[in-house]
Amino acid sequence: MRPTVVTGRPWLIADEAGKLIDDIDTDQIYHNAHLAITDPKEMARYAFGNLKGWEDFPKKARPGDVLFVGENFGAGSSRQHAVDCFLALGIVAIVGRSFGAIYRRNAINSGLPLLLLPDMPVARLRDLPQVTVNLETGEIQGPDGEKVVRAEPMSRVALDIYRAGSLLKLGAR
Amino acid sequence: MGQTVIEKILAAHSRDEIAPGKIIWLGIDVRTARDFAGASVVKNFRRAFPGAKVDDPKKTFFTFDCNAPANTIAYAQNQQACRVFAREQGIRVYDVDWGIGSHVLLEEGLALPGATVVGTDSHLNVLGAVGAFGQGMGDVDIAYVFRTGRTWFEVPPTMKVVLHGRYEFPTTAKDLTLAVVGRLGARGALGRAVEVTGSAADALDLAGRITLASMATEMGAIIAFLPPSDEAMEFARAASGRDDLAYPVPDPDAAYEETVELDVTGLRPKISAPPNPENVHDVADLEGEPVQTIVVGSCTNGRYEDIRLVAEILKGKRVAPGVVLKVSPATRRAWGRLLKEGWLEVLYDAGAVVSHPACAGCAEGQIGMTGEGEVQLSTGNRNFPGKQGKGPTYLCSPATAAASALTGTITSPERL
Numbered sequence: 001m002r003p004t005v006v007t008g009r010p011w012l013i014a015d016e017a018g019k020l021i022d023d024i025d026t027d028q029i030y031h032n033a034h035l036a037i038t039d040p041k042e043m044a045r046y047a048f049g050n051l052k053g054w055e056d057f058p059k060k061a062r063p064g065d066v067l068f069v070g071e072n073f074g075a076g077s078s079r080q081h082a083v084d085c086f087l088a089l090g091i092v093a094i095v096g097r098s099f100g101a102i103y104r105r106n107a108i109n110s111g112l113p114l115l116l117l118p119d120m121p122v123a124r125l126r127d128l129p130q131v132t133v134n135l136e137t138g139e140i141q142g143p144d145g146e147k148v149v150r151a152e153p154m155s156r157v158a159l160d161i162y163r164a165g166s167l168l169k170l171g172a173r
Numbered sequence: 174m175g176q177t178v179i180e181k182i183l184a185a186h187s188r189d190e191i192a193p194g195k196i197i198w199l200g201i202d203v204r205t206a207r208d209f210a211g212a213s214v215v216k217n218f219r220r221a222f223p224g225a226k227v228d229d230p231k232k233t234f235f236t237f238d239c240n241a242p243a244n245t246i247a248y249a250q251n252q253q254a255c256r257v258f259a260r261e262q263g264i265r266v267y268d269v270d271w272g273i274g275s276h277v278l279l280e281e282g283l284a285l286p287g288a289t290v291v292g293t294d295s296h297l298n299v300l301g302a303v304g305a306f307g308q309g310m311g312d313v314d315i316a317y318v319f320r321t322g323r324t325w326f327e328v329p330p331t332m333k334v335v336l337h338g339r340y341e342f343p344t345t346a347k348d349l350t351l352a353v354v355g356r357l358g359a360r361g362a363l364g365r366a367v368e369v370t371g372s373a374a375d376a377l378d379l380a381g382r383i384t385l386a387s388m389a390t391e392m393g394a395i396i397a398f399l400p401p402s403d404e405a406m407e408f409a410r411a412a413s414g415r416d417d418l419a420y421p422v423p424d425p426d427a428a429y430e431e432t433v434e435l436d437v438t439g440l441r442p443k444i445s446a447p448p449n450p451e452n453v454h455d456v457a458d459l460e461g462e463p464v465q466t467i468v469v470g471s472c473t474n475g476r477y478e479d480i481r482l483v484a485e486i487l488k489g490k491r492v493a494p495g496v497v498l499k500v501s502p503a504t505r506r507a508w509g510r511l512l513k514e515g516w517l518e519v520l521y522d523a524g525a526v527v528s529h530p531a532c533a534g535c536a537e538g539q540i541g542m543t544g545e546g547e548v549q550l551s552t553g554n555r556n557f558p559g560k561q562g563k564g565p566t567y568l569c570s571p572a573t574a575a576a577s578a579l580t581g582t583i584t585s586p587e588r589l
């Protein structure tokens with residue numbers, strides 16, 4: 001069973017001025033030049049490959065990392081690659097102000113935890129070397145266990161699918 | 174607090190708490206896949222659930238309509254993969270001779286008021302015309318539904334569109350629909366369920382309700398529900414042989430995220446110009462533009478009533494030189510009725526080419542695509558660049574299509 005409390009380094013997906021980037025679409029997350037790839041492991045190295053300033057993200061990311069993103073993350077096309085590339089990198093959760101509707105459906109089906117946090121304490125998060133995210137309660141803590149903020153918890157349905165690994169794995173039970 | 178139509182239907186099919194934004198498990202009454210994505214559903218199913226049976230073959234169906242009968246080998250292969258799977262599983266196939274899946278589900282009494290229906294068709298929300306919840310989903314989702322009979326769904330907020338007043342022929346349900354699309358725009362109902370009410374909605378016949386419901390997708394809506402009508406109930410009863418049906422109605426104190434009101438008194442025929450459905454004008458303002466291809470059909474305007482109206486207008490006349498009029502009824506039943514009542518002969522005499530029932534020009538070029546510069550009028554629901562070939566496509570009513578077929582230019586049916 002996959003853990004519902006995850007710990008890792010936070011990444012604020014922000015521009016040069018430190019502002020979270022809004023409306024990052026699936027083409028910026030995973031460029032359509034690489035859509036022919038079907039092996040998720042190979043998708044890892046193209047994550048954010050088309051997002052200005054973040055092209056080298058796959059080299060810097062480590063399993064366990066958590067992404068903090070702006071409004072309407074994952075807008076645009078229905079490509080599953082834009083979810084799978086993060087899973088392949090070992091990203092354990094994405095906390096965002098809001099998400100594109102199809103992206104949300106794809107992420108839930110693939111068991112990638114998405115948490116909604118409209119009031120993102122950007123400055124606070126930036127200073128943290130590590131965060132712990134409780135997927136069931138939405139609680140986000142700093143390295144010493146101090147409370148930072150509370151995101152909307154994952155729904156029971158999304159947790160069921162996450163625990164199973166994916167929608168199809170849940171159906172196989 | 175009271176519930177809206179969608180909340181009522183979801184509550185009757187779920188044990189979870191129903192509120193906008195909540196993600197719930199939803200029981201699915203009817204599970205379908207069409208020839209687009211159907212083969213991927215089969216592939217996903219075989220890979221994820223080797224040797225397993227579908228949850229309930231009696232509630233599971235294939236409908237072939239995108240490319241029917243297949244005119245590419247790829248589609249033929251996909252359809253055959255579905256047929257083989259269906260045989261193994263005991264699933265009924267509405268094969269290439271049946272017509273557009275959503276309409277077949279209505280005619281066969283499978284999509285009933287209050288039911289939940291999912292499939293790989295982004296216009297399955299047509300079923301809102303009879304108060305059923307229809308929803309298109311991807312091939313992973315549908316494979317899961319085939320296996321388990323349920324899926325998850327995020328409860329959408331509901332908005333209300335009130336259509337006041339009344340209009341007169343030759344303004345029709347399609348013109349009303351285009352007026353609403355023009356008013357709301359492609360994102361006006363984004364992610365919401367819509368309840369359409371008001372005197373102009375109440376006055377719509379079933380064919381008109383289907384037309385309006387079919388374009389919910391073009392407003393970004395999850396689905397549009399039409400108010401109950403005796404005709405819709407009688408149709409559903411006759412199709413299903415059941416008399417225990419109930420049409421879902423909202424509670425008086427249901428909560429709506431937004432209400433948009435529109436007075437359609439004196440509404441004139443509408444047309445949506447390239448490049449998208451929300452680019453809506455009065456037909457009168459675009460008159461005179463030469464057209465070469467006119468398509469009558471699709472899940473929006475392929476009903477018996479739509480095509481009979483075109484035949485009535487063309488009766489004893491000829492399509493203008495240089496114009497090809499392509500007609501494709503939505504279903505075999507509609508096609509048969511038009512044939513037996515002599516309307517197909519009228520169309521033949523007028524110079525039209527009548528094709529078998531399916532998605533017409535909408536999906537994979539079943540009745541042809543346009544070349545660059547070839548101007549097309551279509552009674553369908555989408556006119557994005559490249560969707561139906563290289564030429565520009567205008568969307569209009571069957572009446573406008575017929576009037577324009579006679580002149581070879583965009584012509585308002587008000588001139589007839």
Ligand code: SF4
Binds near residue numbers: 294473532535
């Ligand atoms: S007619 Fe067009 S919109 Fe309707 S179901 Fe067929 S392909 Fe989809």
